Amino acid sequence: MQKPQKLKSRRDRGMIVVGAIVAIIAVTTVGGWVVAGIALNKAPDALGDSAPSWSGDSTKVAFSSDETGDLDIYVMNTDGSGRVNLTNREAKDMDPSWSPDGEWIAFLSRTQGKTDIHRVRPDGTGLTSLTVHPAQLYSRPIWSPDGTKIAFTSNRDANPPPQLGPTPVPFHDGAPEFPGAAPRPELYVMNADGSGQTRLTFNFFFDGNPTWSPDSQRIAFQSRADGDQEIFVVNVDGSGLTNLTDNDYADVFPAWSPDGRFIAFSSNRAKTEFGRELSEAARRVSVIRTAAPVDFDIYIMEPDGSGIHNWTRTTSLGDSGPSWSPDGSWIAFEAQPHLMFTQRGSANDIYLMRFEGADLTNITGAKARNQEGNEGPIVWSPDGNHIAFVTKRYGTPQIQTIKIFNPS
Template identity: 40%
Template structure:
């Protein structure tokens, strides 16, 4: 039987406390599945997935964010197109006609284990993951015209969100999971709309006579990038999330399409034909510094920028992150300064012992830190989700030292 994440955390906590030779056992700690405090105990690699026909037909490729090391992930005789990252960076969704018509699939970020999620005679594709990874939005014409649907990440529980006689497609989930931006054409031309994640309250954000499509939320949710033909040819624009202050980022005579934000919001990838064939470019979020990443005679398009999990962080880096996390809780007013200082004293002592080469002393201090966090949680002085994140990170650091 597979242990739940909560039981794994509890079991690891017991190991830490035993190593710390604590007299008082840690009470059972069952953290919720998602912590409100994010402590990146694993490193991440910045990657861009895209579609390309460089091997004779359309496949999904993966490259580093600087354009190096492109790899064909799908390598299939069918057309595999329009990749979308899972929030944890371990999977890609895409659509493919390998079963005769376009269906939604997922696969590992390395191209392994493709799984078919939809099974319908209509078109299913143009996918977007919810920020919690639990659901996938996509467009389909299974009801006679294109609508935005949502389903569970395993393909179950399909729901028509847009339910509109006009074309609705190209969904993009907001980073907080509450809204979905999409393209709709109720008046005959394509506009960028936003609706609640349950399909309610659709609102036209662009309201322009030109065609606008391919919305992409900035990582902080404050802005939406899109492409628009309002200046005579398709360019990349960005606007506030409420539709105000649209700003043109590209001014090429060629078509610039399909924007995708970098995970840190500092850059935007897009597809452009300014070099004759379609290439993947990146630029700063203000439109400066356009750079050709693919530079290939084939056609590349639909970039998707994500972070793939790398190796665990070293213990000393995790301890530094824990200190910063405790300071953040104090600054936010969710942890008292006195309790925060006491936690930081233990962490800084653990860092010193580790620098001196006294690994066991560092492990003991991390165990004492975990005990103290648990006591604060039990006393209602730290939120359970924040406590879960702190203890999990301390366990990760201890595991690095004892493995």
């Protein structure tokens, strides 16, 4: 592996970023980058729109919205036009995930106190349930790159000690999502039609945020199986479970590179001895609303866990949710540009950097009405020309896309 370049402070002035965020148009310059904004969609109330997912041909975005009072799955064009409700029913339909071939949209649906994974065609036909199980928890379904399988996490078959058993309560507005001490989610895979559902992990701890290898044969994920958050990898048949990271800090949000050579992730491991001491002090300060240090950076490692390098090493905090461009040249992620001592800290921004770690650029420069600002998941269009995410800079959460291209 070639030794990574040291992060440079210069900006790539050849890159132009055009943001599509309908009614408001603004043009500004951020660190030499040009950002123009047009509102894609104006959500009607507090919950707004969330969880964007691109169609295989990069012409549409699926997302979840509470426009009708319930959460439903919608699709729209990349300019915000053609907004269509696909599910329009009394259920909480959320977290859509478009299949690579564009034929299906898988999503979560919660009714009567339980959650299942459903799928629907982009025209609203073919609505079916892929899982039928009285589980309290499922995660967003993640399609394999070849489109034949779906990875997800669920507490459906968890067998915790008796004292950790869930306490069922009637489902109603205001009822807790997970009453009592619910079993922790485990990792599963199934075929695209819901058959062949297979449990891959067996422990009493959290397993989540799965990411597929490009050949669709392995899955990387984060787990608390050893007491803190670490990155693991497992074969699609459940064999070869391996811990790739092993330290006293949190390693989270793995993302496999398109060529399969690297896994990006976020970690709060101390960068220096001073950083370690600051982190330990942070654990003891009551005003900080977290049990772990807040200074996360983006790291890169090889799929066997070797060659770990800090790729950002910046003064921003909470670098998380790395997302590779389809050609593997860029990594987008979210971060907080200023020190945060409470939950009412600075707003999140979306950053972009080259794979080598150079040309780190804040492409949103958030000046939000509330503290959250911009947030992931950050998703690239399959053609690599856009990224989509959720912005709260105008108050109500909205889907924003940013078009990225190099005029040369």
